[in-house]
Amino acid sequence: MRPFNRIFLSFLTAYIVLILVPLITGMAVNSSIASDYEQYVKASQLTHLKKTQDVLESFIDDIKWSTYQIAGNTKLLRLIADRDQKLSGMERSALIRDTMIELNDSLLYNTSFNSTYYIYLKDQDIIITPYSIYTHSDFNDSVNFFKMENISSREWHTAISSQFYSGRILPVRSVIIEDFKNKRMIPYVQTVPIDRTGGTKNIQGAIVYLIGEADFIRFLETDELPPGGVSYIADDDYNLITLVSHADGDFSPPALAGEEGMIERTIEGKKMFIIYTTSRKNDWKYVSVLPEKWVVKSVSFYRLISIILMLLALLVCLAAAYFISNRWSRPLVSSYRSISGYLNKDVREMISLRTLTSNVSELIHQSEDLQDELISREVFVHNAFVNRLINGFFRDRKDLEKYLDHLGFRISENYYSVAIISQGVMESAGTAQSFEEIVRVKNFLKTRLQQEFPIRIMIAEQENSNLVLILMTDSDNPEQHVRTAGESLEDFSRSLPHLYSDSLFIALGETVDSLQKVHHSFMQARDVLSLSSDETGIRIIHFSDVDEKMDDFYYPLELESRLINAVKAGNEDILIGLLDTLAFENMEKRVLESNKMNNFLYGLLNSCFRIENQLSDSLGDHVENLPDRYTDGPDFESIRTFLTEVCRHQNRNKKSHNVTLVDKVADYLEKNYGNRNLSLQVVADHFSVNESYLSFFFKEQTGTNFSTYLEKIRISKAGTLLKETDEPIHIIAGKVGYNSDKTFRRVFQKHHNMSPGVYREA
Numbered sequence: 001m002r003p004f005n006r007i008f009l010s011f012l013t014a015y016i017v018l019i020l021v022p023l024i025t026g027m028a029v030n031s032s033i034a035s036d037y038e039q040y041v042k043a044s045q046l047t048h049l050k051k052t053q054d055v056l057e058s059f060i061d062d063i064k065w066s067t068y069q070i071a072g073n074t075k076l077l078r079l080i081a082d083r084d085q086k087l088s089g090m091e092r093s094a095l096i097r098d099t100m101i102e103l104n105d106s107l108l109y110n111t112s113f114n115s116t117y118y119i120y121l122k123d124q125d126i127i128i129t130p131y132s133i134y135t136h137s138d139f140n141d142s143v144n145f146f147k148m149e150n151i152s153s154r155e156w157h158t159a160i161s162s163q164f165y166s167g168r169i170l171p172v173r174s175v176i177i178e179d180f181k182n183k184r185m186i187p188y189v190q191t192v193p194i195d196r197t198g199g200t201k202n203i204q205g206a207i208v209y210l211i212g213e214a215d216f217i218r219f220l221e222t223d224e225l226p227p228g229g230v231s232y233i234a235d236d237d238y239n240l241i242t243l244v245s246h247a248d249g250d251f252s253p254p255a256l257a258g259e260e261g262m263i264e265r266t267i268e269g270k271k272m273f274i275i276y277t278t279s280r281k282n283d284w285k286y287v288s289v290l291p292e293k294w295v296v297k298s299v300s301f302y303r304l305i306s307i308i309l310m311l312l313a314l315l316v317c318l319a320a321a322y323f324i325s326n327r328w329s330r331p332l333v334s335s336y337r338s339i340s341g342y343l344n345k346d347v348r349e350m351i352s353l354r355t356l357t358s359n360v361s362e363l364i365h366q367s368e369d370l371q372d373e374l375i376s377r378e379v380f381v382h383n384a385f386v387n388r389l390i391n392g393f394f395r396d397r398k399d400l401e402k403y404l405d406h407l408g409f410r411i412s413e414n415y416y417s418v419a420i421i422s423q424g425v426m427e428s429a430g431t432a433q434s435f436e437e438i439v440r441v442k443n444f445l446k447t448r449l450q451q452e453f454p455i456r457i458m459i460a461e462q463e464n465s466n467l468v469l470i471l472m473t474d475s476d477n478p479e480q481h482v483r484t485a486g487e488s489l490e491d492f493s494r495s496l497p498h499l500y501s502d503s504l505f506i507a508l509g510e511t512v513d514s515l516q517k518v519h520h521s522f523m524q525a526r527d528v529l530s531l532s533s534d535e536t537g538i539r540i541i542h543f544s545d546v547d548e549k550m551d552d553f554y555y556p557l558e559l560e561s562r563l564i565n566a567v568k569a570g571n572e573d574i575l576i577g578l579l580d581t582l583a584f585e586n587m588e589k590r591v592l593e594s595n596k597m598n599n600f601l602y603g604l605l606n607s608c609f610r611i612e613n614q615l616s617d618s619l620g621d622h623v624e625n626l627p628d629r630y631t632d633g634p635d636f637e638s639i640r641t642f643l644t645e646v647c648r649h650q651n652r653n654k655k656s657h658n659v660t661l662v663d664k665v666a667d668y669l670e671k672n673y674g675n676r677n678l679s680l681q682v683v684a685d686h687f688s689v690n691e692s693y694l695s696f697f698f699k700e701q702t703g704t705n706f707s708t709y710l711e712k713i714r715i716s717k718a719g720t721l722l723k724e725t726d727e728p729i730h731i732i733a734g735k736v737g738y739n740s741d742k743t744f745r746r747v748f749q750k751h752h753n754m755s756p757g758v759y760r761e762a
Contacts, residue, residue, distance in 0.1 A: 012321055012322060012325040015320075015321035015324060015325055016318070016321055019314075019317040019318070019321060023310065023313070023314060023317070026310070027310060030306050030310075037302065041295065041296065042262050042273070042275070042295060042296075043262075045262075045273075045275045045288065045290070045295065046260065046262055046275050046277065049275055049276075049277055049286055049288055050277050050286075051402070051406055052219055052220065052286065053277060053279060053286045054402065054406075055219060055403075055406055056216070056219045056233075056286075057279060057281060058403070059215075059219070060167075060169070060188075062384075062388075063167075063188055063209055063211070064167045064190075066209075067167065067188070067190040067207045067209060068190075068194065070103060070119070070207055071190060071192045071193065071194050071207060072194075073099065073102060073103065075095060075098050075099040075102060076099050076103070076119070076192075077193075078095060079092075079095055079096065079099055079121070079124060079126075080121060080123075080124070080192065080193070080204045080205070082095075082124070083123050083124075093700075094573070096126065096128070096133055097700065098573070099128065100128055100133060100696075103119070103128065103130075104130055114183075114211075114212025114213075114214045114215050115185070115209065115210060115211045115212045115215055116129070116130060116177060116178070116180060116209075116210050117129070117130065117207065117208060117209040117210060118130075118177070118208055118210075119192075119205065119206075119207050119208075120157055120160065120161065120205045120206050120207075120208060121204060121205040122157075122161045122203065122204055122205045123204060123205075124205075127139050129177070129178060131178060131692075131695055131696065131699075132178070132695075132696075132699050132705060133699070136157070139153050139157070140152075140153040140154045140157070141153075144176070144750075145176075145177070145178065146176060146177050147175070147176040147177075148173060148174075148175050148176075148187075149173040149174040149175065150173065160189050160191075160206040160208065161203055161205060161206060162200060162203070163191075163200065163203075164191050164196060164199075164200060164203065165189040165190060165191045165206060166190065166191065166194075167188065167189075167190055168188070168189045168190075169186060169187070169188050169189075169211075169235075169241060169282075170186070170187045170188075170189065171186070171235070171239050171240055171241055172184055172185065172186045172213050172216075172240070172241060172242050172243075173185065173187070175187075175210055177210065180210075183212065183213075184212070184213040184214075185210040185211060185212055185213060186210070186211040186212075186213060186216060186241060186242060187208055187209075187210055187211075188208070188209040188210075188211055189206050189207070189208055189209075190206060190207045190209075191203055191205075191206050192204055192205050192206060192207060213242055216233070216241070216242040217242060217244050220232075220233075220242075220244050225244060225246050226246065226290060226291060226294040227246050227291075228246060228247050228248075228270065228291045228294075229245075229246050229247065229288070229289060229290045229291060229294065230243070230244070230245045230246070230247050230251050230287075230288070230289040231243075231244045231245075231287070231288045231289070232244065232245075232251075232253060232287055232289075233284055233285070233286055233287070234253045234284065234285050234287065235282075235283070235284055235285075236282075236283035236284070236285075238253050238255065238285075240253060241284065247289075249268075251289075253285075253287065254274070256274070256276050256285060256287070258278075259277065259278040260276060260277040260278060261274075261275075261276060262274070262275050264292060267289070270291065271291070271292040271293075272289050272290065272291060272292060273289075273290050273291070273292045273295045274287065274288075274289050274290075275287070275288045275290070276288075382458065382459075382460075383459075383460045383461060385403075385407065385409075385458075386458045386459065386460035386468065386470060387460050389458075389470065389515060389518045389519065390418060390460070390468060390470070390518060390519055390522035391519060391522075392516075392519035394515070394516055397514070397516060400515055400516060411472065411515065412474075413456065413472035413473055413474050414473075414474055414475070414513060415472070415473050415474075415475050415478060415481035415511050415512070415513055416470055416471065416472050416511070416512050416513075416514075416515060416517075416518050416521065417470075417471050417481065417482070417485050417508060417509055417510065417511045417512065417521050418468060418469065418470055418471070418508075418509045418518060418521040418522040418524075418525045419468075419469040419471060419485070419489060419506055419507065419508045419509070419525060420466055420467070420468055420469075420506070420507045420522075420525045420526065420528075420529055421445060421466065421467040421468075421469065421504060421505075421506050422465060422466050422504070422505045422506075422507070422529055422557070423438060423441055423442070423465040423466075423503055423504065423505075436690055438465045441465075441500060441503075442461065442465060442467060444500065445467055445496075445500070445504075446459055446461075446467060448492075448495075448496070449467070449469065449492070452492070452495065453488065453492055454488045454491060454492075455471060455472065455473055455484060455485070455488050456471075456472045456473075457469045457470060457471055457472065458470040458472070466529075468522065468525075470518055471485045471488070473485070478511040478513070481511045482511055482542070485508065485511075486508070486540065486542070489506055489508065489540050490540060493506065493539060493540065504539060505529070505539060505541075505557050506539060506540040506541070507525040507526070507528035507529040507541055507543075508525060508528070508540065508541065508542045508543065509521030509522060509523070509524035509525035509528070509543050510524050510542075510543050510544070524543040525543065527543070528541050528542075528543050528545075529556065529557075552596060553586050553590070553592055553596050553597070553599060553600035553603070554582070554585035554586050554589075554590065554600075555582065555586075555600055555603050555604065559578060559581070559582070560607055562574070562578060563575065563578045563579075563607060563643075564607060564610065564611055566578060566647065567611050567643055567646050567647045567650065568611065568614070568615065568650060569650065569654070570647055570648070570649075570650035570651030570652075570653070570654045571647070571651075572644065572647050572648060572651065575643060575644065575647050576644075579640050579643070582604070583636065586600050587636070601634040601635065601636065601639070602634060604634070604636075604639050605634045605639060608639060608642055608643065611643075611646060612646075615646065615650070661687070661697070662697075662698065662701040662702060664687065665683060665687065665694075665698060666702075666709075668683060668686065668687075669683070669709065669710055669713055670713065673710065673713045673714050673717060673736060673737050674717075674735055674736060674737050675737060676734070676737050676738070676739050678710065678737060680694060680695055680706050680707070683706075694706070710737075711747060711751075712751070714736040714737050714738070714747075715736075715747060715748055715751045715752075717735075717736050718732055718733070718735075718736045718744070718748065718756070719752070719759065721735065721736070722756055722759055722760040723760065729741065729744075729745070729756050729757065732744075732756070733745075744756070
């Protein structure tokens with residue numbers, strides 16, 4: 001080998017060694033990083049599964065809390081206690097109606113459009129749903145009202161009333177109940193009463209909340225489930241509660257050891273990664289079965305990119321080593337040739353390079369974090385989150401931050417307070433129109449608040465007429481927050497048309513410095529609403545202002561509104577309860593000075609005048625006028641007598657109106673049964689009443705559901721046409737209001753136990 005080649009190769013070898021040492025080290029470190037990253041990705045899947053578990057269990061806790069509230073409802077307990085049916089028929093009907101109305105205001109009724117509930121009372125022969133009241137035979141004998149997959153209605157109700165269930169969730173099954181037809185639902189069963197004293201003999205029934213499977217599935221993040229993946233929840237006996245599968249064929253849950261883990265298994269020839277965790281509350285297992293390739297796809301991609309980059313780096317470094325070696329070897333080769341020429345002989349000595357200089361580039365590359373961010377989803381509506389805050393559901397900041405992170409909410413303000421906006425008494429109170437007007441005003445206020453309120457707020461609806469605001473600011477101190485919140489509420493109130501602003505009352509709680517304390521501010525605002533009297537010109541009252549009024553009489557605006565509504569609606573039970581409350585607060589609980597007592601009685605008398613003026617056309621000469629009663633000044637018992645007389649008069653008028661309305665509806669159905677588009681909504685619009693109100697009212701007055709009543713008319717008319725004419729069956733079906741010949745035949749068979757053709761021949 002020529003000397004010049006040996007010099008070049010010496011340089012090149014040295015540089016290659018210098019390159020390979022850090023390159024090999026970098027490959028080893030990269031492999032270790034890739035392995036750690038793989039474990040991190042797997043652990044992230046488990047962490048994500050636990051977050052899903054936490055949110056789902058919070059959802060179940062909400063249901064449990066709501067069922068407890070229902071189980072403790074005083075009217076429901078009174079209905080359960082009437083085993084010997086000592087109540088008269090009218091008292092019993094009124095109690096059932098009031099129970100149903102109160103239950104429809106519960107969180108269970110508003111939780112989801114995918115879910116529903118009913119209350120089964122064993123000894124009362126009553127089943128209460130959000131829309132109707134049934135007897136046991138209604139549910140047990142008609143699949144149109146109720147049917148559950150793989151079990152008869154009688155067997156189902158026997159099972160839930162013979163064993164104690166404390167918030168027991170049963171596996172998903174197909175259910176028919178009222179408007180839900182063959183819908184996949186998960187039963188949640190709570191025995192009533194809740195108290196286990198007396199064992200199974202004391203069981204009076206059960207609250208059954210049918211959770212739409214869609215409400216469970218959305219927690220399992222089906223959008224993130226890859227092809228071939230399975231996500232499910234199973235109980236401690238490995239019975240499936242709910243399942244989401246993107247795999248082919250049926251799936252049987254495998255047995256899993258321990259409370260949580262990450263294992264690899266081969267299922268039907270495919271390598272799968274099983275991630276699971278166990279709930280400490282009910283021993284449910286939350287499981288995700290994912291293709292191994294999908295779980296480690298980001299790791300595989302990272303490794304591929306790393307290998308490609310290392311190969312490219314090696315090629316670049318080899319080219320650089322060749323270039324540098326060639327450059328640094330040239331002077332030595334030139335010197336060698338000069339010496340060789342000067343000595344006039346070949347020098348065959350090996351030339352070694354003892355000095356090596358190079359700059360080593362770092363080849364260790366760290367990848368960016370590839371963890372998929374949790375996609376914000378509507379686990380609960382904004383309204384539900386605010387209600388959780390004001391009701392004090394969050395135990396500590398960690399729970400709250402976990403919940404906010406899962407929802408994707410970002411709240412950085414440092415001071416908060418709660419305001420309650422309440423509507424005043426409406427001229428049409430006690431009617432279906434008043435309910436619609438309250439809802440319309442509430443929606444108008446909500447829209448204006450969202451669009452125009454000057455500071456950041458969160459809004460929730462409370463009861464029928466109230467809006468709850470959480471006001472948030474980045475103020476320097478609580479006093480500045482109070483000023484900002486007060487000025488914002490004043491500006492908003494002034495910006496409203498007089499039609500709305502004159503009927504509003506705003507109660508404001510104290511300022512707090514964390515979201516966990518918002519509950520306290522809400523309670524204070526609620527106290528303001530109940531303790532403050534209706535003072536002209538004061539439309540916004542802060543909690544600190546109420547302390548000055550604690551020695552004053554008790555007659556808050558909210559209670560006056562309820563009293564007037566009760567009288568105008570003819571609801572004597574509610575009226576008596578409100579009057580008893582006023583008597584206790586002002587004559588027993590408080591020791592009022594004579595002038596304060598007179599102010600209270602005149603305030604109550606003023607409410608009587610408002611009622612008399614609003615009902616003047618209706619009262620006529622049926623009730624003695626107020627001026628004739630109080631020549632010597634008002635007294636509480638005389639006012640009680642007047643209000644009771646007016647309330648009873650209104651109740652009699654309402655009953656007369658009900659009879660007239662139900663006759664008009666029945667006559668309308670008789671004349672228009674052939675209209676294929678005839679529905680509850682069409683009839684409600686025709687008579688200018690609320691659809692839900694008409695449904696409840698029609699069932700209450702006739703004892704039959706609207707749809708069943710219309711169905712009977714149509715089938716009766718069809719029977720007449722089958723006997724008296726030779727028209728084809730599909731023509732008759734259209735004449736009596738059916739769009740489908742098939743539907744008509746099915747309904748006719750249900751009513752007559754024979755087909756239309758056989759009926760005609762008979």
